[in-house]
Every structure is written in C-alpha cells, then in structure tokens.
Amino acid sequence: MTRLLLFNKPYGVLSQFTDRGSETARATLSDYIDVPGVYPAGRLDRDSEGLLILTDDGALQARIASPRHKLPKTYLVQVEGEPDEAALEALRRGVTLKDGPTRPATARRIAPPPLWDRVPPVRYRKSVPDAWIKLTITEGRNRQVRRMTAAVDFPTLRLVRWRIGEWEIGDLGLGEWREIG
Known part of the structure; x- marks a missing residue:
C-alpha cells in the first residue's frame, strides 16, 4: 500500500x-x-x-x-510593495524569466493569512508596505515564484506553499x- x-x-x-x-x-x-x-x-x-x-x-x-503533469501548486506570498492590477495581470498571463516564459498563473491579492510565526521573522520596515497574494502555478522551476514576483517588481518576502493538486x-x-x- x-x-x-x-x-x-x-x-x-x-x-x-x-x-x-x-x-x-x-x-x-x-x-x-x-x-x-x-x-x-x-x-x-x-x-x-x-x-x-x-x-x-x-x-x-x-x-x-x-x-509534465501540470499539477497546480498554490502559494501564499508576502511581497514587498502593493501589487496593482497590472502586476497581477502580468502574473496571470505569464512572465518572461531568464529561462523563458512561464505558463499563465492565477494571481490575486488576499488579506494577510492567519499563519504561524516565522523564525526568524520577516524584516519589517515601516517605510515600505507589503501585501499578500495567492499564486497558483502549474510548473516548478527553480525559485520560480520568487523570480515571478521579482519580474513584476514586487520581491517575495515570505513564501508558503499551501496546496499541491488535491492536497x-x-x-x-x-x-x-x-x-x-
């Protein structure tokens, strides 16, 4: 079994x-x-x-x-800055990275999720806002989510994989x- x-x-x-x-x-x-x-x-x-x-x-x-199997993977991503609709739409269309274009993703802003504390905590800066997005991709390149958010000018601060396929x-x-x- x-x-x-x-x-x-x-x-x-x-x-x-x-x-x-x-x-x-x-x-x-x-x-x-x-x-x-x-x-x-x-x-x-x-x-x-x-x-x-x-x-x-x-x-x-x-x-x-x-x-090859295009199993969706969903991430909760804390990013530096506040992504606008244009940045989210770019993620949805797919962005071009150094190793080629990504497949289209689903992306939307979400309220800060009720997660466990991270050790060490994400560095907080009073002068720089942050936001959370929920991002689902169907591929798994090296550091792909981090590179995707950076490509739309919103670097990843914290990355939590929440779902893989049905799990x-x-x-x-x-x-x-x-x-x-």
Whole structure:
C-alpha cells in the first residue's frame, strides 16, 4: 500500500533527509520525520515554508514533481510593495524569466493569512508596505515564484506553499506531518 505524508516544512529546513556539503549542520527532514522509505515529491527551498509531500511510491512521486503533469501548486506570498492590477495581470498571463516564459498563473491579492510565526521573522520596515497574494502555478522551476514576483517588481518576502493538486496543508501545525491514505 502506498504511503503518503503531508508535512508542513518550517523555514530553514532542507527538503532532504541528509545534509551533505555543509560545514555546519542544517535542519533536514530527518529532524521531523522518522518514517523509513518515504522521499519528498518535489522540493521546497530552504527559505520557503509549507506543504511538502512525501511518498514511497516512485510513480506518484514523479507525477507530483514533474512539470509534465501540470499539477497546480498554490502559494501564499508576502511581497514587498502593493501589487496593482497590472502586476497581477502580468502574473496571470505569464512572465518572461531568464529561462523563458512561464505558463499563465492565477494571481490575486488576499488579506494577510492567519499563519504561524516565522523564525526568524520577516524584516519589517515601516517605510515600505507589503501585501499578500495567492499564486497558483502549474510548473516548478527553480525559485520560480520568487523570480515571478521579482519580474513584476514586487520581491517575495515570505513564501508558503499551501496546496499541491488535491492536497492542502489545512490545519497542520508548523513542523507537523500526517499520513493520509
């Protein structure tokens, strides 16, 4: 039977079970999950938070991670500045990055979501406003969401993956995981 785990990855945690190549120990999945034989389906950058799916099914892992399958991934993104409709429309159409144009996305401003505190907190600057957007993409290039918001002149301050396909973080606390089946 396939094992499928949903994990709410904290900021600063690597999306792998071991840390090779660093002189100082960094937090990894093994600090939170002690389930043999499961591996992350896709990646989430060390400085991003939120939903990470782990499974022992290689075919499912490939279907979740591969851009070929166009599985939608939804992010809650705190950006520097206040995006106007033109910036959101550019994200919806797709923006051109150094590695080519992105697929169209869904993008809208949202109220600040009731999230857990981030450690360390996002730097607050009184003179620079920030805003939240909900962004759904169907590909997964390296640091894509951060590069997309920067391309429309609203750099990402905080990035939380909320949903992958049919799976959502829901009420999972920071650093918590649950098995679904």
